[in-house]
Amino acid sequence: MGDEAARTQPEVHHNYGPHTVLKLAALNHALDVFSPIARSVVRNGQFDRSVYLDLFGGCGVTRIPELGDFVAGSPVLAANAKTPFDELLIVEKNKRYHEALEQRLSAVGAPKMRALHGDVNSLAEQLASYISERRSIVFACVDPEGMEIFWRTMEAVSRPSPATDFFVNLTCGAERALAEATSGGKSLKAVERMMGESLGEVLTNGAGKIAAQYVAKIKEVLGKQLGEASLIHDGSGTPRYRLLLYARETQSGSPWERGYADIHRRLSDLTVEDARGALNIVKGRAIDGIG
Ligand SMILES: C[S@@+](CC[C@H](N)C(=O)[O-])C[C@H]1O[C@@H](n2cnc3c(N)ncnc32)[C@H](O)[C@@H]1O
Numbered sequence: 001m002g003d004e005a006a007r008t009q010p011e012v013h014h015n016y017g018p019h020t021v022l023k024l025a026a027l028n029h030a031l032d033v034f035s036p037i038a039r040s041v042v043r044n045g046q047f048d049r050s051v052y053l054d055l056f057g058g059c060g061v062t063r064i065p066e067l068g069d070f071v072a073g074s075p076v077l078a079a080n081a082k083t084p085f086d087e088l089l090i091v092e093k094n095k096r097y098h099e100a101l102e103q104r105l106s107a108v109g110a111p112k113m114r115a116l117h118g119d120v121n122s123l124a125e126q127l128a129s130y131i132s133e134r135r136s137i138v139f140a141c142v143d144p145e146g147m148e149i150f151w152r153t154m155e156a157v158s159r160p161s162p163a164t165d166f167f168v169n170l171t172c173g174a175e176r177a178l179a180e181a182t183s184g185g186k187s188l189k190a191v192e193r194m195m196g197e198s199l200g201e202v203l204t205n206g207a208g209k210i211a212a213q214y215v216a217k218i219k220e221v222l223g224k225q226l227g228e229a230s231l232i233h234d235g236s237g238t239p240r241y242r243l244l245l246y247a248r249e250t251q252s253g254s255p256w257e258r259g260y261a262d263i264h265r266r267l268s269d270l271t272v273e274d275a276r277g278a279l280n281i282v283k284g285r286a287i288d289g290i291g
Contacts, residue, residue, distance in 0.1 A: 001080055002071035005104045006061045012100040013061040013070065019234045020062055021071060021275035023169060026230070026243055026263050027141065028077050030167055033259030035083040038137045041163075042086065048134040049086040052078040053127065053157060053164075054141045055120045055149065057090035059097035060104040066235075069279050074141050075101060079110035085139075088113045089127065091120040120149070121193075124156035132160035142168040147177060147187075151196025151217070158222045165256075166224060168244040172231075174210040178202065211242055218246050225249050226257055230267040243267065 006013065031052075038050035052075075060076045063069065072080070075090050088110055092098040098117040105113055114130075116123055131138060138161050142149055149168075158164050174194065177187035181199055188199055195202050195213065206213025211229065218224050227246030234240045245260050279285075 006070040054090040057092040059100040124153040138164040
């Protein structure tokens, strides 16, 4: 899928380490869990449409420099979901990335698609009013590079539909930024915007632990009680981010709870070595003298 998407403007891509493959595999698995259930509740009339919402869409292709491989980015995975979404709603701030993404998604023949160019934190209310036009079941992917997501944006996109699940990449850099902000450094604004709280509140409410506090807010403020977080390390063993996958509990429980839990169980066993191995297999390369 990545090679296919990279045929359009191959020079436009992100460069990330092989640990990115773990994130994309987890996202793909989550889409496989979510999209068939979303389709069935649209079919039975509970909702009007299923929407894939990507707040940091990127350009659709990531290159893994150490291997030279192209892999499909989040919006391309969603456009190719086994059970298609009715609509894709994607935001990207970088003009070049946005243009490449639009071309790539048109080439895939994506479902009804709106790729917006702009800053997601400025577009949040526009996204919210679009979602609230019809009864929507939503899968929201929040994959910034750092701390670019403001808490008020999370609240705005969550507000229109209680049936919104969140897949969030929460950077480990946030803990460093908090330490820096606490000692009077320049990350104060970034911390306060991401958390939607003053530094004093972050320190009191979360006892200085950003990740735990963020998860608590997803559960309590956004009302997504069901979920887990998995820590992802890069090839040198450094923790890079947590992948959060959270859903609300419905009257009948949550039909995808087991599927989501399975993703975290698998992530807890997987390392960057597995990601490299999987790419070797997918790209047809010989492994350890085999083949
Ligand atoms: C980690 S990349 C996203 C990768 C993508 N999810 C994928 O799987 O290929 C983050 C993207 O967010 C974009 N970005 C950064 N700040 C943004 C903002 N405030 N609003 C919208 N996009 C932003 C960057 O240009 C970059 O393309």
